[in-house]
Amino acid sequence: MDQLRDTLKVHNLRTTTCREDVLSTFINRKNALSHGDLEGALGENYDRVTIYRTLKTFLEKGIIHKVLDDEGLRYALCSHSCSEEKHQHDHIHFKCSSCGETNCLENLHIPAVHLPDGYQPENFNLLIQGVCPKCN
Amino acid sequence: MDQLRDTLKVHNLRTTTCREDVLSTFINRKNALSHGDLEGALGENYDRVTIYRTLKTFLEKGIIHKVLDDEGLRYALCSHSCSEEKHQHDHIHFKCSSCGETNCLENLHIPAVHLPDGYQPENFNLLIQGVCPKCN
DNA sequence: AAATATTCTGCAACTCTGTTGCAAGTTAGC
DNA sequence: GCTAACTTGCAACAGAGTTGCAGAATATTT
Numbered sequence: 313m314d315q316l317r318d319t320l321k322v323h324n325l326r327t328t329t330c331r332e333d334v335l336s337t338f339i340n341r342k343n344a345l346s347h348g349d350l351e352g353a354l355g356e357n358y359d360r361v362t363i364y365r366t367l368k369t370f371l372e373k374g375i376i377h378k379v380l381d382d383e384g385l386r387y388a389l390c391s392h393s394c395s396e397e398k399h400q401h402d403h404i405h406f407k408c409s410s411c412g413e414t415n416c417l418e419n420l421h422i423p424a425v426h427l428p429d430g431y432q433p434e435n436f437n438l439l440i441q442g443v444c445p446k447c448n
Numbered sequence: 449m450d451q452l453r454d455t456l457k458v459h460n461l462r463t464t465t466c467r468e469d470v471l472s473t474f475i476n477r478k479n480a481l482s483h484g485d486l487e488g489a490l491g492e493n494y495d496r497v498t499i500y501r502t503l504k505t506f507l508e509k510g511i512i513h514k515v516l517d518d519e520g521l522r523y524a525l526c527s528h529s530c531s532e533e534k535h536q537h538d539h540i541h542f543k544c545s546s547c548g549e550t551n552c553l554e555n556l557h558i559p560a561v562h563l564p565d566g567y568q569p570e571n572f573n574l575l576i577q578g579v580c581p582k583c584n
Numbered sequence: 585a586a587a588t589a590t591t592c593t594g595c596a597a598c599t600c601t602g603t604t605g606c607a608a609g610t611t612a613g614c
Numbered sequence: 615g616c617t618a619a620c621t622t623g624c625a626a627c628a629g630a631g632t633t634g635c636a637g638a639a640t641a642t643t644t
Contacts, residue, residue, distance in 0.1 A: 382514065420563070427553075430581025430584050438561075441572075442571065498622055500603075
């Protein structure tokens with residue numbers, strides 16, 4: 313897929329099979345993935361450390377973003393072009409307590425919150441846990 | 449402090465110095481604490497494992513709740529009486545990117561969100577990162 | 585197409601976080 | 615005070631994440 317290479321190029325990253333594979337794993341599975349998920353999917357081909365570093369690089373370049381979770385950290389693709397300079401996310405994350413999948417609800421935005429004086433918000437993260445449509 | 453003993457008793461927990469100390473640490477510092485914070489404060493008196501188990505117990509009994517965070521897990525006191533059966537939290541967490549403290553904004557509630565059909569929400573967690581009044 | 589500079593990868597080693605089993609110590613209730 | 619039930623500390627382990635370094639791969643220049 314040339315699209316993978318393009319994405320990497322746009323973010324000034326060299327094309328390597330590991331990066332292509334990690335990226336395409338994010339694209340194919342659509343939910344948020346942990347390092348462990350990726351290691352499970354690609355671990356035979358790449359070293360643990362390489363996967364960690366790939367995630368870190370993607371994070372810095374704005375290709376993926378962190379998804380907080382009761383039981384750890386996951387990552388999901390940034391939909392709108394985030395950059396090295398600024399991540400901009402205001403969508404909601406939903407974690408299913410039945411199947412365990414976490415997904416970005418791209419269409420739902422976090423409602424505005426009026427903070428008391430003195431608080432300067434920069435970054436919002438809303439996680440909703442419950443049962444997803446598939447498991448319902 | 450008898451209040452500490454009372455709190456423990458209410459939740460059917462035996463009075464031990466470790467539990468009293470952990471509880472009073474949460475009461476004195478008012479922000480959310482990680483296991484590491486507690487180990488720093490009490491680590492010379494108690495074993496790491498004991499602190500872990502104390503946190504786990506408090507969590508199950510509804511004395512503290514989890515606070516999600518970019519860089520790990522913290523815990524904070526439940527203000528309204530949560531129980532073993534049900535935790536009920538709808539307040540907002542604010543993490544200061546300058547001093548690193550995370551606090552519960554007890555007075556601010558998470559705004560209602562209208563989820564698409566099929567999603568059954570059970571649990572909300574909103575983390576706002578930015579600069580707090582102290583660091584502003 | 586070859587040489588070079590730059591960047592990535594794998595390995596080894598390590599740190600930090602969190603868990604489990606078990607024996608010894610402590611608490612609460614009688 | 616005695617007993618049953620619970621809690622703690624220790625040791626050992628599992629998992630998550632990081633760092634340094636040498637060798638391999640990529641992009642670039644000629």
